[in-house]
Amino acid sequence: MDLFKLFLALLLLCGGTNGATFTFVNKCEYTVWPGILANAGTAPLESTGFELPQEGSRSFQAPTGWSGRFWGRTGCKFDGSGSGSCSTGDCGSGQVECNGAGALPPATLAEFTLGSGSQDFYDVSLVDGYNVAMIIEGSGGSGMCASTGCVTDLNRQCPVELRVSDGDACKSACEAFGSPEYCCSGAYNTPATCKPSVYAEMFKMACPRSYSYAYDDPTSTFTCTGADYTVTFCPSMPSQKSSRESAPTTTLPTPTTTVGDATPSTTNGDGSSVTGADPGLQSGTMSGSGAGTLGSESGSGSEAAVMQDGSWLAGLAMGDSTRRHHLHSTLHFLFISLCFSFFL
Numbered sequence: 001m002d003l004f005k006l007f008l009a010l011l012l013l014c015g016g017t018n019g020a021t022f023t024f025v026n027k028c029e030y031t032v033w034p035g036i037l038a039n040a041g042t043a044p045l046e047s048t049g050f051e052l053p054q055e056g057s058r059s060f061q062a063p064t065g066w067s068g069r070f071w072g073r074t075g076c077k078f079d080g081s082g083s084g085s086c087s088t089g090d091c092g093s094g095q096v097e098c099n100g101a102g103a104l105p106p107a108t109l110a111e112f113t114l115g116s117g118s119q120d121f122y123d124v125s126l127v128d129g130y131n132v133a134m135i136i137e138g139s140g141g142s143g144m145c146a147s148t149g150c151v152t153d154l155n156r157q158c159p160v161e162l163r164v165s166d167g168d169a170c171k172s173a174c175e176a177f178g179s180p181e182y183c184c185s186g187a188y189n190t191p192a193t194c195k196p197s198v199y200a201e202m203f204k205m206a207c208p209r210s211y212s213y214a215y216d217d218p219t220s221t222f223t224c225t226g227a228d229y230t231v232t233f234c235p236s237m238p239s240q241k242s243s244r245e246s247a248p249t250t251t252l253p254t255p256t257t258t259v260g261d262a263t264p265s266t267t268n269g270d271g272s273s274v275t276g277a278d279p280g281l282q283s284g285t286m287s288g289s290g291a292g293t294l295g296s297e298s299g300s301g302s303e304a305a306v307m308q309d310g311s312w313l314a315g316l317a318m319g320d321s322t323r324r325h326h327l328h329s330t331l332h333f334l335f336i337s338l339c340f341s342f343f344l
Helices: 004-012 173-177 200-207 241-244 289-296 300-306 310-318 320-344
Strands: 020-026 033-036 056-062 067-073 109-113 120-123 134-139 148-150 220-226 228-233 254-256 265-267 273-275
Touching: 120 148, 228 289
Parallel strands: 020 228
Antiparallel strands: 020 056, 033 067, 067 109, 109 120, 120 220, 134 148, 134 228, 254 265, 265 273
């Protein structure tokens, strides 16, 4: 009996019987309706979908060994009986509760596999596209336990060919084009044959710790042991509404840290400052729809039309050498013009 009690005590100390607490926080300037989908063979949590108002939070207890995914639904309209739908991330159930249905792409996903007295695995994935900024933060655990996610508003910088309606979400290249090389399917279903497309590289540049394509494991999967987790929507970023009303920009947040201050301060492209954001969650510059202005230069036939609507990027991604030559020629012409102006 004493040995049995000792065994139970060890399990409790290791967090083996407690699982993890998931807390959802909404920092968006609008209501988000999180969706929850447990993987096959895993018991569902207390809810499969719920309303989370601005600045609201809600927690759920998950058992050890639980695995599944979370996402945020936006632009939802539900009546008094709970029937309705959402403009992004909808699960197709026709209700607030998703009842075992997953998110319709595009949607930003938080994915978890809890260990049984061992490591938890978690990630934020853009493989199915993007609809809302999201981060995962662990607390009370041991190990690396790094924060991960995407705090950049990719809707604001989404290329025309991936954009959904009025900029509510940004498709993945797989969803937009359905090609095996984008979907890592068919002959491209291995890490050796499926490489990141130009679109995946754009997503990765904006959100370095998020999955950008199916085989993006080395820099996108994180571990922690015995932790509780907070999933935050729109962490320290401008609202989608204010982003849409301002002009598009291709400048992403640049992390800067003051010497002697352990808290990083991040400057957004609009000049605003974000304190406490993890610099590893945002990086670089990303060419989006604004790159389509190259199409203002005169061209011939269908190439000019493609350049004007911003989908020239698809040609580059598919290895269209004609468009690559057009881009290089344009840059060469601009360089010579600048040099000529300087000497004048």
